[in-house]
Amino acid sequence: MSPVAMLAGVRIETLDDRRWSTPYRGIVTMRPRLRLTASIAGREVRIDVDDASIEVVAADHAFSLSGVEALFVVERQPPAWRFLTWYGVFARRHGKHDRMIIETPEGRVARFVERQIEARLGLRDVPVRGEVRCG
Numbered sequence: 001m002s003p004v005a006m007l008a009g010v011r012i013e014t015l016d017d018r019r020w021s022t023p024y025r026g027i028v029t030m031r032p033r034l035r036l037t038a039s040i041a042g043r044e045v046r047i048d049v050d051d052a053s054i055e056v057v058a059a060d061h062a063f064s065l066s067g068v069e070a071l072f073v074v075e076r077q078p079p080a081w082r083f084l085t086w087y088g089v090f091a092r093r094h095g096k097h098d099r100m101i102i103e104t105p106e107g108r109v110a111r112f113v114e115r116q117i118e119a120r121l122g123l124r125d126v127p128v129r130g131e132v133r134c135g
Contacts, residue, residue, distance in 0.1 A: 009040065012036055015033040015034075015048070033050045034117075036049070036116060036117075040102070041105070043059060047102065047117070049121065054066075054117060054121075065101075069093060070092040070126050071123065072092065072130075073131060074090055075132045086104065087106070088101075089113050092128065
């Protein structure tokens with residue numbers, strides 16, 4: 001693992017170890033995987049991105065997404081935190097519900113995570129209805 005950059009609680013690394021590549025992951029370009037580790041409200045969320053998928057691992061959940069067409073940031077006010085504004089980074093996939101990748105109280109962090117994943121997947125930043133322009 002080699003550290004690439006860091007922004008206010010988000011650590012970025014590249015995983016160039018071939019053990020992480022399988023016939024189903026990371027074989028399109030053989031570029032290293034991108035790992036974003038975010039510390040949000042005392043919790044750590046790890047996001048691994050390769051050529052074809054996004055894998056999210058937190059203490060209470062884990063999931064993987066493939067076929068992502070667009071990423072966008074939405075302002076949210078969860079019921080338990082009515083007085084706080086949070087920003088969710090969502091993935092849009094054709095024919096499926098949008099899926100939240102990460103949620104943070106800092107708009108800059110949400111935009112940073114969105115842009116890092118878009119760059120790794122080779123996605124353009126396209127406007128999405130309801131998207132917040134923060135950071």
